[in-house]
Amino acid sequence: MSFKVLLNEDEMPRQWYNIAADLPTPMQPPLGPDGNPVKAEDLAPVFPMNIIEQEVSQERWIDIPEEVLQKLCMWRPSPLRRAVNLEKALGTPAKIYYKDEGVSPAGSHKPNSAVPQAYYNKQFGIEKITTETGAGQWGSALAFACALFGIQCKVYMVRISFDQKPFRKMMMNVWGADCVASPSTQTQAGRDVLAKHPDTPGSLGIAISEAVEEAVSDPRGKTRYALGSVLNHVLLHQTIIGLEAKKQLQKVGIGKPDIVIGCAGGGSNFAGIAFPFMLDKINGADIEIYPVEPTSCPTLTRAPFAYDHGDVARMTPLLPMYTLGREFVSPPIHAGGLRYHGMAPLVSQTVVEGLATPKAFDQLHCYESALLWARTEGFIPAPETSHAIACAIEEAKKAKEEGREKTILFSWSGHGLMDLVGYAKFMEGQLIDFPLPEEDLRESLKSLEGLPKPVAAKSGKW
Amino acid sequence: MSFKVLLNEDEMPRQWYNIAADLPTPMQPPLGPDGNPVKAEDLAPVFPMNIIEQEVSQERWIDIPEEVLQKLCMWRPSPLRRAVNLEKALGTPAKIYYKDEGVSPAGSHKPNSAVPQAYYNKQFGIEKITTETGAGQWGSALAFACALFGIQCKVYMVRISFDQKPFRKMMMNVWGADCVASPSTQTQAGRDVLAKHPDTPGSLGIAISEAVEEAVSDPRGKTRYALGSVLNHVLLHQTIIGLEAKKQLQKVGIGKPDIVIGCAGGGSNFAGIAFPFMLDKINGADIEIYPVEPTSCPTLTRAPFAYDHGDVARMTPLLPMYTLGREFVSPPIHAGGLRYHGMAPLVSQTVVEGLATPKAFDQLHCYESALLWARTEGFIPAPETSHAIACAIEEAKKAKEEGREKTILFSWSGHGLMDLVGYAKFMEGQLIDFPLPEEDLRESLKSLEGLPKPVAAKSGKW
Numbered sequence: 001m002s003f004k005v006l007l008n009e010d011e012m013p014r015q016w017y018n019i020a021a022d023l024p025t026p027m028q029p030p031l032g033p034d035g036n037p038v039k040a041e042d043l044a045p046v047f048p049m050n051i052i053e054q055e056v057s058q059e060r061w062i063d064i065p066e067e068v069l070q071k072l073c074m075w076r077p078s079p080l081r082r083a084v085n086l087e088k089a090l091g092t093p094a095k096i097y098y099k100d101e102g103v104s105p106a107g108s109h110k111p112n113s114a115v116p117q118a119y120y121n122k123q124f125g126i127e128k129i130t131t132e133t134g135a136g137q138w139g140s141a142l143a144f145a146c147a148l149f150g151i152q153c154k155v156y157m158v159r160i161s162f163d164q165k166p167f168r169k170m171m172m173n174v175w176g177a178d179c180v181a182s183p184s185t186q187t188q189a190g191r192d193v194l195a196k197h198p199d200t201p202g203s204l205g206i207a208i209s210e211a212v213e214e215a216v217s218d219p220r221g222k223t224r225y226a227l228g229s230v231l232n233h234v235l236l237h238q239t240i241i242g243l244e245a246k247k248q249l250q251k252v253g254i255g256k257p258d259i260v261i262g263c264a265g266g267g268s269n270f271a272g273i274a275f276p277f278m279l280d281k282i283n284g285a286d287i288e289i290y291p292v293e294p295t296s297c298p299t300l301t302r303a304p305f306a307y308d309h310g311d312v313a314r315m316t317p318l319l320p321m322y323t324l325g326r327e328f329v330s331p332p333i334h335a336g337g338l339r340y341h342g343m344a345p346l347v348s349q350t351v352v353e354g355l356a357t358p359k360a361f362d363q364l365h366c367y368e369s370a371l372l373w374a375r376t377e378g379f380i381p382a383p384e385t386s387h388a389i390a391c392a393i394e395e396a397k398k399a400k401e402e403g404r405e406k407t408i409l410f411s412w413s414g415h416g417l418m419d420l421v422g423y424a425k426f427m428e429g430q431l432i433d434f435p436l437p438e439e440d441l442r443e444s445l446k447s448l449e450g451l452p453k454p455v456a457a458k459s460g461k462w
Numbered sequence: 463m464s465f466k467v468l469l470n471e472d473e474m475p476r477q478w479y480n481i482a483a484d485l486p487t488p489m490q491p492p493l494g495p496d497g498n499p500v501k502a503e504d505l506a507p508v509f510p511m512n513i514i515e516q517e518v519s520q521e522r523w524i525d526i527p528e529e530v531l532q533k534l535c536m537w538r539p540s541p542l543r544r545a546v547n548l549e550k551a552l553g554t555p556a557k558i559y560y561k562d563e564g565v566s567p568a569g570s571h572k573p574n575s576a577v578p579q580a581y582y583n584k585q586f587g588i589e590k591i592t593t594e595t596g597a598g599q600w601g602s603a604l605a606f607a608c609a610l611f612g613i614q615c616k617v618y619m620v621r622i623s624f625d626q627k628p629f630r631k632m633m634m635n636v637w638g639a640d641c642v643a644s645p646s647t648q649t650q651a652g653r654d655v656l657a658k659h660p661d662t663p664g665s666l667g668i669a670i671s672e673a674v675e676e677a678v679s680d681p682r683g684k685t686r687y688a689l690g691s692v693l694n695h696v697l698l699h700q701t702i703i704g705l706e707a708k709k710q711l712q713k714v715g716i717g718k719p720d721i722v723i724g725c726a727g728g729g730s731n732f733a734g735i736a737f738p739f740m741l742d743k744i745n746g747a748d749i750e751i752y753p754v755e756p757t758s759c760p761t762l763t764r765a766p767f768a769y770d771h772g773d774v775a776r777m778t779p780l781l782p783m784y785t786l787g788r789e790f791v792s793p794p795i796h797a798g799g800l801r802y803h804g805m806a807p808l809v810s811q812t813v814v815e816g817l818a819t820p821k822a823f824d825q826l827h828c829y830e831s832a833l834l835w836a837r838t839e840g841f842i843p844a845p846e847t848s849h850a851i852a853c854a855i856e857e858a859k860k861a862k863e864e865g866r867e868k869t870i871l872f873s874w875s876g877h878g879l880m881d882l883v884g885y886a887k888f889m890e891g892q893l894i895d896f897p898l899p900e901e902d903l904r905e906s907l908k909s910l911e912g913l914p915k916p917v918a919a920k921s922g923k924w
Contacts, residue, residue, distance in 0.1 A: 003535045006468050073465045074547075074840050085536075085610070103565065105840035107879065147837045148547070170882035173889055174836050374636050375609045378536050378567035417569065417879050420632035427635055 003084055005097075005248040007077035013243040014064055016236045019275045019346060021060035022282050024459035027349055030317035031307060035452055038317045045216045046225050048124035051117065054233040062236065064116070071115045071148050075104045076240070080248035081412075085376040087396070094399035096392055097257070098412045099245045099273060100379075106171070108382065108414030109269050110141030110228055113237035117226045118145035127222040128152035130214045132182065132207030135161055135336030136168025137382075137414065138228030143177030153177035156184065156210045159202030161336065167418055182207035189213050189313075204340070205312030205326070212315060229266025230310060230319075230344045238272025241411055246276055254407050256285050259395050261410035263387040264291035264300065264358070265337040267344030273411035275346075278355050281462075289356045291347065292387040294366075296434035297330045299323065299343045300351055300358035302441060305456045306448050308342060320454035321348040325444040331434035333363045334422030335383035337413075341444075354462035361390045362433040367426040369393050370416070382414040383422050465546055467559075467710040469539035475705040476526055478698045481737045481808060483522035484744050486921035489811055492779035493769060497914055500779045507678045508687050510586035513579065516695040524698065526578070533577045533610050537566045538702070542710035543874075547838040549858070556861035558854055559719070560874045561707045561735060562841075568633070570844065570876030571731050572603030572690055575699035579688045580607035589684040590614035592676045594644065594669030597623055597798030598630025599844075599876065600690030605639030615639035618646065618672045621664030623798065629880055644669035651675050651775075666802075667774030667788070674777060691728025692772060692781075692806045700734025703873055708738055716869050718747050721857050723872035725849040726753035726762065726820070727799040729806030735873035737808075740817050743924075751818045753809065754849040756828075758896035759792045761785065761805045762813055762820035764903060767918045768910050770804060782916035783810040787906040793896035795825045796884030797845035799875075803906075816924035823852045824895040829888040831855050832878070844876040845884050 020027060029037035040052050047055070054062065064072075083096040101109035121129055129151055133139025139155035146153035155172055162169060162181035172179040182202045183190035189209040193200060200206075215225035227234060242260075249257060260277045262270035270291045281287045293300055299322045308323040310316035323342040330339035343351075350356045370386035372393070373379075381389055388410040399406045416423070425431050482489060491499035502514050509517070516524065526534075545558040563571035583591055591613055595601025601617035608615035617634055624631060624643040634641040644664045645652035651671040655662060662668075677687035689696060704722075711719060722739045724732035732753045743749045755762055761784045770785040772778035785804040792801035805813075812818045832848035834855070835841075843851055850872040861868045878885070887893050 003471065006470065008468065009465060105836075105842070144840055148840070166886075167879075167882045170886045171842070171879075174833065174842055174882070174885050176837055371636065374567075375638055378606055378610070380567070380633070380636055417629075417633075420629045420636070423636050424628075424632045 002252065003082055005080040005251050007244060007247060009073050009077070011247060012069065012073065012077050013240055014069070015061040016064060017239040017243060017276050017279065018057060018060055018062055018236055019278060020232065021058055022279060023349055024353065024461060025349070025457035027345060028320040028454045030319050031452060032317055046212060048121050048126055048224050050120045050124055051233055054236065055231060065119060068116045068119050072112070072240070077244045078103050080245055083377050086373060089372070089376045090393065090396050090400065092396040092400040093404065094396040094406045094408050096396055097249065097407065097409045099241055099409070100412045101241060102379070102412055102415035106137070106141040106144050107418065108137045108141065109238060109241060109272055109411070110138050111144055112240055112272065113228065113234045113268065114141040114145035115148065116237050118142070118149045118151055121224055122149045122151055125222065126151065126224045128154065128218070129224055129226050130154045130156070130211040131226045131228065132156045132204060132211045134158050134204050134339070136165055137337055139179060140168055140171040141228065142226060143172040143175040146177060147175040154214060155179040156182035156207040158182055158204060158207050159200065165418070182210050184210060186210070187213045203312060208311045209313045209315055229268040230342065232346055234268050235271035235275065235344055235346050238268045239275050241272035242274060242276035245273065245409060249407070249409070256280055256287060257409040258406040259288045259290065259408045261290045261292060261388045261391045261408065263338060263384045263413055264293050264343065264347065265384065266340050267347035269411055269413040271344060271347055273409070274356065278350060281355055290391055291351070291356050291358045292391045293358065293360050294333055294335055294338050294387065295360045295362050296333050296436060297324065297339050298360045298436055299341065301360040302436065304445065305348060305352055305454060307452045307454050308448055310342060318451060319345050321345045322351065323448070324441065325447040327447045328444040333434060334419065335363070335387065337384040338387065352456050352458055354458065359391055361387050362435065364426070364431060364433050366390045367423070367431065380416040381412065382416045383419055385413045385416070388413070464714065465544055467542040467713050469706060469709060471535050471539070473709060474531065474535065474539050475702055476531070477523040478526060479701040479705060479738050479741065480519060480522055480524055480698050481740060482694060483520050484741060485811055486815065486923060487811070487919035489807060490782040490916045492781050493914060494779055508674060510583050510588055510686050512582045512586055513695055516698065517693060527581060530578045530581050534574070534702070539706045540565050542707055545839050548835060551834070551838045552855065552858050552862065554858040554862040555866065556858040556868045556870050558858055559711065559869065559871045561703055561871070562874045563703060564841070564874055564877035568599070568603040568606050569880065570599045570603065571700060571703060571734055571873070572600050573606055574702055574734065575690065575696045575730065576603040576607035577610065578699050580604070580611045580613055583686055584611045584613055587684065588613065588686045590616065590680070591686055591688050592616045592618070592673040593688045593690065594618045594666060594673045596620050596666050596801070598627055599799055601641065602630055602633040603690065604688055605634040605637040608639060609637040616676065617641045618644035618669040620644055620666060620669050621662065627880070644672050646672060648672070649675045665774060670773045671775045671777055691730040692804065694808055696730050697733035697737070697806055697808050700730045701737050703734035704736060704738030707735065707871060711869070711871070718742060718749060719871040720868040721750045721752065721870045723752045723754060723850045723853045723870065725800060725846045725875055726755050726805065726809065727846065728802050729809035731873055731875040733806060733809055735871070736818065740812060743817055752853055753813070753818050753820050754853045755820065755822050756795055756797055756800050756849065757822045757824050758795050758898060759786065759801050760822045760898055761803065763822040764898065766907065767810060767814055767916060769914045769916050770910055772804060780913060781807050783807045784813065785910070786903065787909040789909045790906040795896060796881065797849065799846040800849065814918050814920055816920065821853055823849050824897065826888070826893060826895050828852045829885070829893065842878040843874065844878045845881055847875045847878070850875070
């Protein structure tokens with residue numbers, strides 16, 4: 001029997017891995033409204049300075065503070081599981097391993113960054129953190145982390161999700177956080193939107209505006225804003241996933257996986273599992289690395305590498321990334337965490353380099369894969385995670401056709417216990433696919449016109 | 463750092479512990495409608511014979527079949543965690559350990575018995591299992607287990623829960639089970655009730671009748687019924703919890719805990735954590751063992767030890783147990799798993815013997831304890847589990863007053879992610895306590911009049 005590979009707490013990595021130190025071509029800088037690179041001090045009203053320093057760091061290995069390690073140990077190291085029953089059902093010679101990030105109190109990988117972010121804010125003397133959340137994964141993770149450090153937490157949750165997913169708000173409340181529907185009457189940004197569109201369902205763009213406004217307008221300067229993906233420091237914190245997985249594979253005698261897979265929305269989950277293995281790839285290892293996204297929001301597979309804002313209201317700097325255009329409105333697929341118009345600049349650069357090869361899957365195919373998974377492996381995956389599962393199953397079938405033993409590794413980004421409505425609709429035949437029409441893509445990309453263009457710098461090594 | 467104690471798969475117990483072999487006074491038999499002890503063959507239309515044999519076994523140790531071990535390994539051995547943050551918050555010298563049964567795919571301890579039950583039915587050639595479920599924990603566990611063994615599963619879910627907790631039905635459907643609201647039109651029992659009371663909210667008693675009727679009326683004889691608590695074989699399967707916990711405590715140098723706690727509804731979770739430690743107590747160890755129930759359903763703390771039926775419709779044999787009377791209707795507390803009128807005969811006998819000392823807690827106090835837990839330890843407990851937490855906190859405070867280092871161990875029977883509505887109502891001040899009035903208890907106990915009386919056999923050793 002070998003269904004899981006465990007690490008003891010004293011085997012947990014003591015450092016995060018910063019891939020910025022190893023990329024063959026340097027990252028292009030975020031740009032301010034004037035078209036010039038953003039300076040650290042410009043971000044100081046929004047983020048605490050210790051996090052800003054981490055955001056721009058070029059150090060390869062960054063120590064995880066002892067107090068952060070203590071909190072991560074509440075659920076980490078997470079199990080590396082092997083999908084033995086699924087392998088049998090598929091009749092594949094491939095070994096399918098997955099890193100189970102669903103074991104955290106909030107049920108996803110998000111607390112891996114929420115905990116250090118809450119810690120650094122606390123160290124910097126911050127008393128309150130604001131954030132936005134779409135489907136609620138990040139908001140609940142930050143609520144949990146703030147409870148551990150005794151920091152106030154205020155979450156602006158997109159109105160339509162707030163109404164459709166009341167359980168996420170309840171989770172945040174259990175951890176003592178305040179969660180309001182966005183747009184709200186508590187900020188100028190919210191009031192402005194409500195005056196014009198009283199019935200708006202809200203958007204991440206609006207919610208970001210409200211959260212940032214509340215952070216920067218605290219007269220005592222004791223409030224900051226936090227983001228759950230996209231930025232360098234968030235991806236850095238998530239590399240603990242892949243660093244643990246490496247040790248675990250080595251424990252069962254696997255020097256390297258052949259394929260590494262992660263679903264990719266803003267990029268933090270994918271980066272978490274993939275970046276430590278990219279280090280091996282940069283050093284010559286033969287590893288296929290697949291970020292997986294929905295065909296309805298095909299940022300990496302069909303959009304250009306361009307400078308764009310992270311939000312629709314253009315409050316964030318211009319970031320060099322794959323982007324569908326900030327005004328892109330994703331169809332209502334159930335994988336709420338994969339509906340972002342852009343992609344983390346670090347992930348984008350690894351795709352430009354050819355270190356990662358993006359793939360896209362349809363929603364219905366992902367739900368079919370998730371059902372097969374649940375009925376063989378037991379655990380019910382989040383809709384986001386089902387994209388990685390669909391890809392893993394496809395690769396396991398290929399291995400069978402080729403008659404090749406392969407090791408497939410993917411990140412189980414979270415469980416689906418809060419997302420059962422999507423499963424019910426799928427089983428009732430109520431869901432459809434939303435492949436993005438070419439003309440809609442062209443229309444959406446028009447918002448990029450007139451912006452500076454990044455150089456798609458590529459070393460040509462991959 | 464030592465937040466959790468892990469076992470490898472090869473350290474998992476290979477046998478279950480049957481406390482019937484060690485009770486100083488023999489169990490009194492279940493009685494049939496004629497007042498005579500029930501014979502094994504009387505049960506054959508309802509349960510497969512291999513399970514009936516286990517139900518009446520007097521063997522101390524019973525081998526866990528290899529195929530069952532393989533399935534249990536999907537999530538077992540479960541972690542033994544230490545509530546370090548809570549200990550600090552309480553300032554207690556006590557060490558609080560808890561066995562996390564929430565890590566199973568269905569989120570509770572129930573799959574520990576659902577998996578072997580599905581296995582034994584499969585071995586016996588059974589193709590379909592019927593069952594009833596109240597709040598849905600048992601129904602979803604059995605649905606999961608049946609998916610693993612390729613057995614059809616039909617769950618009769620009490621109508622009011624079916625309507626109030628749609629997510630549990632969705633879980634069962636994900637695992638391929640059929641879940642219908644009870645009373646249904648699919649059985650004579652259901653149709654009879656609907657004819658008289660078309661708007662009935664249903665009850666466990668009615669749902670049991672429907673599930674048993676469907677099982678016994680399969681003309682091919684390929685359908686059987688399964689129960690998720692109360693019976694000897696169910697409690698037997700759950701002893702893996704305590705057997706693992708013992709090994710885990712030994713790993714951190716703790717020869718025995720001072721206090722063992724489990725919430726008790728039908729008794730399977732409590733028995734699972736407690737019976738292996740009762741073996742030590744029978745052999746002379748000094749251990750306090752507390753089953754914890756709600757004050758609103760005080761079976762062990764205020765009801766008599768009597769012969770009573772397991773269901774309101776009197777379809778089950780008479781069992782010797784603590785009982786509030788089979789017609790007892792529990793107030794609508796959120797701990798749905800603790801609203802049963804009776805208690806497992808084996809657990810009841812350990813209380814008669816003085817091996818276990820029951821305690822009862824109010825709903826509001828349990829929710830307060832659960833919130834303190836979630837904000838220090840992160841994980842959100844099920845409302846049932848919060849009863850064990852309330853007791854553990856009380857004991858940790860006592861240890862502080864006494865200035866004594868103690869080891870407290872409890873069973874975390876499941877997570878509360880499917881039960882967030884109860885938390886929301888508690889935080890909004892909408893919940894109340896329901897201490898059982900003396901006159902209601904007297905009224906409810908009238909249903910025991912005229913039934914045979916068991917002897918409250920007590921060895922006098924404790």
